[in-house]
Amino acid sequence: MIDDPVTARRLRDAMPVFTALATCLLVLAIGAILSLGRDVLMPITLAVLLSFVLAPAVRGLQRRRLPRSLAVLVVVLATFAGIGGLGLLIANEASQLASDLPRYTVTMREKIGALRAQAGGGATLERLFQAVQDLSQDLQPQEAKAKGGASSDAEKPMLVEVREPKAGLVSTLGSVVAPVLHPLATVGLILLFTLFFLAQREDLRNRAIRLAGSGDLRATTAAMDDAVARLSRFFLAQAGLNLAFGVVIAVGLWLIGVPSPILWGVLAAILRFVPYIGAVIGMAFPLLLAAAVDPGWSMLIATIVLFAVVEPIAGHVVEPLLYGHSTGLSPVAVILAATLWTFLWGPVGLVLATPITVCLVVLGRHVERLAFLDVMLGDRPALAPSEIFYQRMLAGDPLEAIDKARQVLKERALATYYDEIALGGLRLAQNDRASGALAADRQQAVGRAIESVVTTLGTLPVRKGASAVRSAEIEAAVAALGPDRASTAIVRRPEDLSPAWRGPAPVLVVAARGPFDAAAAGMLAQVLGHHGLSARTTSQDALNKGERPETEGVALVCLSYIEPISTSHIRLAARLARRAIPGVRVMVAIWRERDPAGRDRLRRATSADILVTTISDALDAALTLSGAGEARETRRKAA
Numbered sequence: 001m002i003d004d005p006v007t008a009r010r011l012r013d014a015m016p017v018f019t020a021l022a023t024c025l026l027v028l029a030i031g032a033i034l035s036l037g038r039d040v041l042m043p044i045t046l047a048v049l050l051s052f053v054l055a056p057a058v059r060g061l062q063r064r065r066l067p068r069s070l071a072v073l074v075v076v077l078a079t080f081a082g083i084g085g086l087g088l089l090i091a092n093e094a095s096q097l098a099s100d101l102p103r104y105t106v107t108m109r110e111k112i113g114a115l116r117a118q119a120g121g122g123a124t125l126e127r128l129f130q131a132v133q134d135l136s137q138d139l140q141p142q143e144a145k146a147k148g149g150a151s152s153d154a155e156k157p158m159l160v161e162v163r164e165p166k167a168g169l170v171s172t173l174g175s176v177v178a179p180v181l182h183p184l185a186t187v188g189l190i191l192l193f194t195l196f197f198l199a200q201r202e203d204l205r206n207r208a209i210r211l212a213g214s215g216d217l218r219a220t221t222a223a224m225d226d227a228v229a230r231l232s233r234f235f236l237a238q239a240g241l242n243l244a245f246g247v248v249i250a251v252g253l254w255l256i257g258v259p260s261p262i263l264w265g266v267l268a269a270i271l272r273f274v275p276y277i278g279a280v281i282g283m284a285f286p287l288l289l290a291a292a293v294d295p296g297w298s299m300l301i302a303t304i305v306l307f308a309v310v311e312p313i314a315g316h317v318v319e320p321l322l323y324g325h326s327t328g329l330s331p332v333a334v335i336l337a338a339t340l341w342t343f344l345w346g347p348v349g350l351v352l353a354t355p356i357t358v359c360l361v362v363l364g365r366h367v368e369r370l371a372f373l374d375v376m377l378g379d380r381p382a383l384a385p386s387e388i389f390y391q392r393m394l395a396g397d398p399l400e401a402i403d404k405a406r407q408v409l410k411e412r413a414l415a416t417y418y419d420e421i422a423l424g425g426l427r428l429a430q431n432d433r434a435s436g437a438l439a440a441d442r443q444q445a446v447g448r449a450i451e452s453v454v455t456t457l458g459t460l461p462v463r464k465g466a467s468a469v470r471s472a473e474i475e476a477a478v479a480a481l482g483p484d485r486a487s488t489a490i491v492r493r494p495e496d497l498s499p500a501w502r503g504p505a506p507v508l509v510v511a512a513r514g515p516f517d518a519a520a521a522g523m524l525a526q527v528l529g530h531h532g533l534s535a536r537t538t539s540q541d542a543l544n545k546g547e548r549p550e551t552e553g554v555a556l557v558c559l560s561y562i563e564p565i566s567t568s569h570i571r572l573a574a575r576l577a578r579r580a581i582p583g584v585r586v587m588v589a590i591w592r593e594r595d596p597a598g599r600d601r602l603r604r605a606t607s608a609d610i611l612v613t614t615i616s617d618a619l620d621a622a623l624t625l626s627g628a629g630e631a632r633e634t635r636r637k638a639a
Contacts, residue, residue, distance in 0.1 A: 034344050042345055042352075043186055047193030049355050051201070052228075052235045054079060058198055072198040080191055086266065093263035100259060108292040231362055235355060242269045245314050249282075252306040256299055258290050272314075273351050274338055279315075283307045329357055333377040386424025393425060393449045394442075402456050409460060413488035414530060417457075418523045419614045423591050426450065426516050430562050430592070433515070443515040450519040458526045487620050492532030498627025503553020507535035507622060510573070512561045520591055521560040527615050533622050540573065556625060558587040558618065559608075570606040585609045585625060589618055 034041060054075050061071035197204065205228065209221055250265025258264065268282035286307075290299040329337075337357040341349030357377055364373030375382050383391065392401040408417055429446050432438040438446070494502055507528055511521035518539065525535035535558075557577040564570050574586045588608035603611035610625075612618045 031344065038345050039186070040189070042348060043189035044193055045352060045356065046190050046348075047197055049235060049352070049359075050079070050190070050194050051197040052232045053239050054194070054198060055201065055232050056236060069199060072195060076191065076194050076198065080187075090263055090266055093260045097260045097263065104259075104289070104292040107295055110295070231359060234358065238273065241314060241318060242272045245269055245272055245310065248310055249286075249306070252310070253286055253303065256290070256302045256306065257293075258286055258299065258303060259293060260289075264289075270351055273354055274334075277335070277338065279307070279311050283311075329354070329361060329377055330379045333357060333379075337377070384424070385421045386428065389421050390425035390428040390446075393429070393446045393453075396445060396449060398449045398453045398456075401453050405453070405457055406460065409457070413484040414457065414460075415488050415527045415615045415619055416484050418527065419616055422450070422453070422523060423520065423615070426520055426562055427592060429516055430514070434563070447515040447519060450516065451522060454519055454522045454526060458529075485616050485620070487531075487623055488616065490531060490623065492623070492626065494532070496532070496626075500555045501533070501626040503534075503555070505534045505536040506553055506555040506626070507533055507558060508554045508556070509535055509537045509558045509560055510577070511537060511539050512559075512564065513540050514562055517560055517562055520562055520589075521558075524558060524560060524589065524615055524618055527619055528622055531619060531623070533626060554581050554584060556585050556587060556622060557581065558589055560589045560591075562591050564590060567602070567605040570608070574607050587612060587618065587621060589613070 057075045058068070058071050061074065062068055066074075205225075246265040246269025248265075249268045250261045253261035253264055264282070264286045267285065268279070271278035271282040274281075286303050287300060290303040291297075293299060334354060334357070337353040338350055341353040341356065343349070345352065360370075360373045361378045364370045364375070364378065374380065381388065388404075389401055392398065405417060405421075408421070429438065429443075429450075433443055497506075500506070507525070509521045509525045509528075511517040518537070521537045525537045528535040559570060559573050559577070561570065570588055574588065577586050578584060586608050587610040588603070588606050589612050590602070591613065599611055599613065610621045612621060
């Protein structure tokens with residue numbers, strides 16, 4: 001323990017720097033381990049992901065009374081046999097394509113020459129033409145090069161070849177066997193780990209639960225089982241979709257006439273595991289080959305149309321039906337993950353980037369200690385909708401809040417939006433005000449920003465249906481709001497109201513003295529007006545100064561408080577309202593009070609006729625007091 005207070009204070013001040021340095025060192029250490037140990041870690045990762053895909057097949061065979069060990073062996077061997085056959089097919093296609101490339105480069109050279117002649121030359125076309133010529137010369141067999149270059153041998157200098165001594169038998173075998181043994185060893189490790197993971201699935205799950213935390217065994221088990229089930233369904237659905245996508249692309253390219261359609265179909269299916277950029281990379285090679293093979297442009301155009309039709313259908317129609325609108329990753333996280341894993345593990349890392357990141361995000365959503373992974377990599381908003389609203393008000397940017405509110409109001413009522421988002425932001429502002437974290441000038445600025453949002457939203461038309469395209473943030477906001485109340489769809493006509501409510505403004509909303517109370521009062525008056533109950537707003541200060549509002553035709557006075565000073569203060573305001581307007585009903589709205597058990601006690605303490613805590617509650621009460629139900633019933637009986 002350090003006795004010197006100055007030293008202790010300096011150490012406390014330096015702790016954030018030490019923490020940041022330790023975090024950087026930890027990240028660098030993990031990166032070094034992943035890079036240096038990729039020969040072992042890559043097979044393990046592939047085996048884990050493959051076990052997620054194969055687990056449903058193993059369970060299916062077990063349900064048919066097949067022993068687990070035999071079921072695992074059958075599924076894994078069948079899978080690797082299929083992958084091996086596909087690899088041989090790809091090798092044959094690639095070999096055939098390599099032998100035909102010199103012939104295709106001639107066509108491309110002629111096409112570029114025609115373009116150069118039409119364009120009248122140019123530095124860019126000249127360099128492209130020279131590159132194609134060089135590529136054609138490099139890809140031609142040695143015999144053709146010899147025949148074509150015999151006439152110019154006299155002009156070329158004599159080549160001198162330096163040969164090393166012949167290598168021994170051991171080094172020769174090593175140079176021949178080493179390139180073959182490494183892939184075989186990798187495949188063997190993947191096969192071994194996949195068998196182990198599938199055979200010991202429950203034991204590994206129990207150990208993971210123990211590591212995650214066995215204090216609440218029920219919750220941890222449910223979270224782990226849910227994570228494993230979600231990952232299995234996701235990877236299986238994605239593998240099936242990408243396989244179908246590759247088959248469609250291969251068949252389409254075969255019908256168009258592009259060489260080696262199977263090779264490009266397999267490549268498109270594999271690269272589609274990488275969102276956003278995988279489809280573009282898989283499309284680039286067939287497009288280049290189509291341009292090189294066809295003397296015209298019809299094959300290139302047909303290939304572009306094929307990808308332009310198949311990819312949107314797979315991405316925007318089939319994917320949402322199978323496993324939702326997205327992988328659950330933010331676009332920035334996908335790009336960063338693809339870059340990082342490609343740097344660490346090469347092309348295999350590019351394919352594994354998205355599945356690995358999905359695993360990390362799912363773990364972050366279910367394991368409390370790893371929640372930072374969901375915040376960093378997931379597509380769910382890091383802040384709640386009310387927090388985003390308040391943050392925009394603090395930043396002095398109400399336009400962004402208005403834009404997001406427009407999208408939310410296409411699917412939810414204005415009262416619902418105000419209750420769950422705007423009033424939530426007001427409560428956060430009130431908390432900062434009460435704790436002294438918000439200066440007086442900032443309070444006024446935030447209050448004005450909120451009032452500008454309320455004023456703008458009051459001019460928006462009634463919602464007309466769900467939005468077709470929504471961001472993850474808007475989806476989260478709509479999901480957090482929940483369903484609208486039935487009363488939010490009712491708009492009263494004057495003849496539906498009782499006589500006492502047919503005045504020019506039957507509701508008077510009185511805002512308290514706080515800097516944010518005027519905005520809350522404006523929200524309530526606006527919602528009531530949208531539903532046929534015209535309302536005026538005034539402030540408590542104006543009443544105290546003797547500025548009496550027009551009370552003609554007022555049937556309901558609503559006292560609006562975000563955080564009241566005391567119940568006696570509210571009781572005095574209610575007594576003054578009844579004295580100024582004989583026979584008026586008094587509604588007290590306390591937007592911070594959410595405890596249903598204490599609501600009736602608080603109503604009696606404030607001597608209010610009605611006490612509400614949400615704008616939807618206030619709307620329900622006002623519609624009931626207006627006598628609309630009785631007027632409707634009278635009309636029905638008269639008819």
